[in-house]
Amino acid sequence: MNVDRIENDLFNYRFPEEEGFLYGFNLYALLSGKDVMLIDSAFRSQAKQVEKDLTSKGLILTHVLLTHFHPDHAAGLLALDRDITVLGSPEYKKTLTKDIPQTVTPVSFSDGFKFGEFNLSFTPAPGHSACSILIDINGKYLHAGDNIMSRYDGKAILPWVEFHELAKHIPSLEMLKEMSRDRVLLSHGPELPGEEDVTRAIDDRLCYLKTVLSSGGKCTFEEAVSGCSCDYVGKEFFEQLVAGSVN
Ligand SMILES: [Fe+2]
Secondary structure, three states: OEEEEEEOOEEEEEEOOOOOOOOOEEEEEEEEOOEEEEEOOOOHHHHHHHHHHHHHOOOEEEEEEOOOOOHHHHHHHHHOOOOOEEEEOOOHHHOOOOOOOOOEEEOOOOOOEEEOOEEEEEEEOOOOOOOOEEEEEOOOEEEOOOOOEEOOOOOEEOOOOOHHHHHHHHHHHHHHHHOOOOEEEOOOOOOEEOHHHHHHHHHHHHHHHHHHHHOOOOOOHHHHHOOOOOOEEOHHHHHHHHHHHHO
16 A cells, blocks of 8 residues: 555555456545545455554544445445445445445535535546546546546556446546546546546547447457557456347
């Protein structure tokens, strides 16, 4: 685990990929005095390590905000106190499969949420999951969750999406592109460095997703990625995606 200070009261707990794993994890920490809000909780192991580090610094984990409720983002809640305030999409029940000890407070897409000096606002971005959201932090950073995924060596990871959700994931990515943001934070992989890289990363994902959709899931992997500027890892996500097209 590495801890990077992004600015004043914003930190990134970074867990690079372990041997044999496709992706690592980012847990962003927002500080308000001694109180801490985490964005995502990863699995129990990562959540415990982060909480231990916060406690050793005299800080208190009070809030966890989830980009979405897949297990690699939400399962860490199982290791955390039941009194922690958990925030996420109003659609969280469509994705959450485990009984977590905390109660989920749905975020408001119109009012946002204030945490100390942080003004957070939320935009629904369904596709990767029904409850995926984009999180704006002070108008400066945009956390894109798993709409874009990469490894810490910069290698692009294929989008993960079920075939019947493809037609939702594409407009969510197009919306993200139109936001023209230059500091995009991810749950898996390093911050994208600048608007040009953000746009290229989104275009590559769109190219892949649109090719698979227009073929009805009948294209080969080579055809699906033929128009992309990057080399992807995570070919198993393609196989899972097209397998869903026959249902
Ligand atoms: Fe994820």
